[in-house]
Amino acid sequence: MINTASSSDSLFRQVTDSIAISILSGDLEAGALVPTEPDPGAGFSASRSVYREALKYLSAKGLIEARQRSGTRVAPRSAWNLLDPDILRWALAGKIDEDFVRNLYELRLFVEPNAARLAALRRTPEQLTRIGAALTRMEQNPPYGDAIIEADLDYHGSIFDAAGNPALTCLKSVVISTLLWSMRLQRNKDPSLFSVPLADHQRVYRAIAQQNGEQAGTYMATLVNDALHDAIAALRHTRSGDTTKHIEKINQIY
Amino acid sequence: MINTASSSDSLFRQVTDSIAISILSGDLEAGALVPTEPDPGAGFSASRSVYREALKYLSAKGLIEARQRSGTRVAPRSAWNLLDPDILRWALAGKIDEDFVRNLYELRLFVEPNAARLAALRRTPEQLTRIGAALTRMEQNPPYGDAIIEADLDYHGSIFDAAGNPALTCLKSVVISTLLWSMRLQRNKDPSLFSVPLADHQRVYRAIAQQNGEQAGTYMATLVNDALHDAIAALRHTRSGDTTKHIEKINQIY
DNA sequence: CGTAGTAAAAATCATACTATAAACTACCGG
DNA sequence: CCGGTAGTTTATAGTATGATTTTTACTACG
Numbered sequence: 001m002i003n004t005a006s007s008s009d010s011l012f013r014q015v016t017d018s019i020a021i022s023i024l025s026g027d028l029e030a031g032a033l034v035p036t037e038p039d040p041g042a043g044f045s046a047s048r049s050v051y052r053e054a055l056k057y058l059s060a061k062g063l064i065e066a067r068q069r070s071g072t073r074v075a076p077r078s079a080w081n082l083l084d085p086d087i088l089r090w091a092l093a094g095k096i097d098e099d100f101v102r103n104l105y106e107l108r109l110f111v112e113p114n115a116a117r118l119a120a121l122r123r124t125p126e127q128l129t130r131i132g133a134a135l136t137r138m139e140q141n142p143p144y145g146d147a148i149i150e151a152d153l154d155y156h157g158s159i160f161d162a163a164g165n166p167a168l169t170c171l172k173s174v175v176i177s178t179l180l181w182s183m184r185l186q187r188n189k190d191p192s193l194f195s196v197p198l199a200d201h202q203r204v205y206r207a208i209a210q211q212n213g214e215q216a217g218t219y220m221a222t223l224v225n226d227a228l229h230d231a232i233a234a235l236r237h238t239r240s241g242d243t244t245k246h247i248e249k250i251n252q253i254y
Numbered sequence: 255m256i257n258t259a260s261s262s263d264s265l266f267r268q269v270t271d272s273i274a275i276s277i278l279s280g281d282l283e284a285g286a287l288v289p290t291e292p293d294p295g296a297g298f299s300a301s302r303s304v305y306r307e308a309l310k311y312l313s314a315k316g317l318i319e320a321r322q323r324s325g326t327r328v329a330p331r332s333a334w335n336l337l338d339p340d341i342l343r344w345a346l347a348g349k350i351d352e353d354f355v356r357n358l359y360e361l362r363l364f365v366e367p368n369a370a371r372l373a374a375l376r377r378t379p380e381q382l383t384r385i386g387a388a389l390t391r392m393e394q395n396p397p398y399g400d401a402i403i404e405a406d407l408d409y410h411g412s413i414f415d416a417a418g419n420p421a422l423t424c425l426k427s428v429v430i431s432t433l434l435w436s437m438r439l440q441r442n443k444d445p446s447l448f449s450v451p452l453a454d455h456q457r458v459y460r461a462i463a464q465q466n467g468e469q470a471g472t473y474m475a476t477l478v479n480d481a482l483h484d485a486i487a488a489l490r491h492t493r494s495g496d497t498t499k500h501i502e503k504i505n506q507i508y
Numbered sequence: 509c510g511t512a513g514t515a516a517a518a519a520t521c522a523t524a525c526t527a528t529a530a531a532c533t534a535c536c537g538g
Numbered sequence: 539c540c541g542g543t544a545g546t547t548t549a550t551a552g553t554a555t556g557a558t559t560t561t562t563a564c565t566a567c568g
Contacts, residue, residue: 012310049303049306052303052307053306053307053310054310056266056307056308056310056311056314057310057311057313057314058314059311060310060311060312060314060315060340061314062339077420078420078423080424081335081337081338081339081424082420082421082424083335083337083421083424083425084335084338085316085335086314100420100421103419103420103421103422104421106419106421106422107419107421107422110364110365110368110422111364111365114364165357165360165361166331166332166336166354166357167336167337167354167357167358167360167361167428168357168360168361168364169332170334170335170336170337171337174421
């Protein structure tokens with residue numbers, strides 16, 4: 001496994017990313033021992049301080065568990081906090097498990113329509129403005145650019161914010177990861193086959209503007225469904241190849 | 255603020271809990287500086303290693319952000335990963351923000367009926383057995399005991415597992431925290447006013463057994479709604495008083 | 509069968525030194 | 539005289555290393 005952390009990152013981050021990606025990619029299986037001290041043959045050389053702090057960071061995400069005398073081991077998958085932004089980023093960094101992404105879309109389908117519904121009911125004028133501004137940026141930027149990705153994320157993020165439920169808003173990270181995943185796919189297929197589903201975005205916006213909760217929810221459900229189907233369709237056209245660099249670039253936005 | 259960490263915990267955990275609870279309780283406001291070195295007047299005395307590892311752990315949850323030269327500060331609330339099990343535990347440890355719990359119930363209402371629906375469609379016989387066993391334990395144990403809490407959590411957890419979506423399952427922690435919160439309330443009011451909503455649990459189980467997804471979803475929605483209303487009703491009967499000890503005991507289950 | 513001893517690994521402590529980026533200063537050109 | 543820019547300072551996080559303590563699974567002994 002090639003160490004994907006760039007050398008400009010702090011040593012702590014290099015070590016953390018490296019171990020995390022080994023775990024998320026399945027390179028280190030659940031139950032496997034994580035070395036007590038920094039492994040000289042692991043692609044990095046760090047002191048024990050850095051290494052231990054990295055392990056604490058990973059244990060905070062549920063990826064590893066330390067027990068005295070037994071050692072530090074990779075935790076079972078059920079303990080991983082899959083909704084954590086870092087975990088999603090790491091999961092996205094390697095070879096992507098298609099089923100997992102499908103699960104994320106499924107979760108979005110449960111959550112985002114409700115977020116749109118609440119946003120329609122609870123939004124302030126300022127929040128509506130922000131959603132509209134993001135939509136405008138989506139309309140006016142060329143597809144595939146970083147600008148439109150940022151706009152898309154801002155659009156969905158603003159809707160979460162307008163829903164007025166901070167706990168709900170934490171699921172924003174799921175939207176981010178699915179969006180980055182679909183971008184990664186689209187780069188590998190015929191661009192003409194794909195179009196940003198602007199119409200869906202527009203009518204969700206209108207429903208929120210009109211404070212029509214049910215309609216906002218319905219349209220958002222369609223939007224997420226369309227996004228999933230587009231992504232699945234893109235999968236069929238995917239040719240194998242190295243897409244790492246593009247994803248790395250996108251990741252730096254966050 | 256009294257340090258709620260028991261002295262039998264590891265020093266690392268005491269420090270982590272102490273700082274985290276200060277943040278979650280609002281004692282340390284967003285943007286506030288977190289001391290560079292362990293604060294002698296903070297209720298604990300630890301070396302810098304332990305203290306730094308605690309800070310890394312907290313930064314993994316999004317609670318704090320370190321920047322060279324500027325210092326380490328409490329992150330804005332929007333960066334907190336409110337769905338993280340630790341965060342929910344810390345949020346529950348202090349004085350509870352009623353609105354926040356209401357938000358958690360709202361999220362449950364979006365997620366859990368769908369989990370029940372999927373569970374009805376995808377469950378294996380073994381998974382159904384586990385749900386049924388948990389239900390039986392709920393029926394056969396006296397109310398208010400730890401046994402019934404464990405059974406209730408196992409019931410909801412089994413349904414999440416049966417839904418076959420690991421990302422969805424991560425939201426189990428939300429169920430745990432709302433359940434513990436409602437238990438905490440119920441201890442402070444007239445016990446005769448409350449009854450475990452067994453009927454709701456039973457018909458959800460039956461729907462899952464019959465693989466009737468829509469019905470399972472509908473009944474689960476009722477269950478969550480009932481739970482919320484019971485909890486809100488209990489709030490009205492709450493007399494002020496120290497409930498910390500009981501919660502501490504419950505927390506140890508996890 | 510239980511009990512005391514052993515050791516492996518995490519946890520803790522203490523003390524260095526380094527790198528970074530924000531703030532400040534001094535210089536230079538307009 | 540003003541404004542900006544390049545260099546310097548410095549506070550703080552980050553990194554490094556070695557030693558000690560605590561916990562606990564395992565083992566050997568009574």
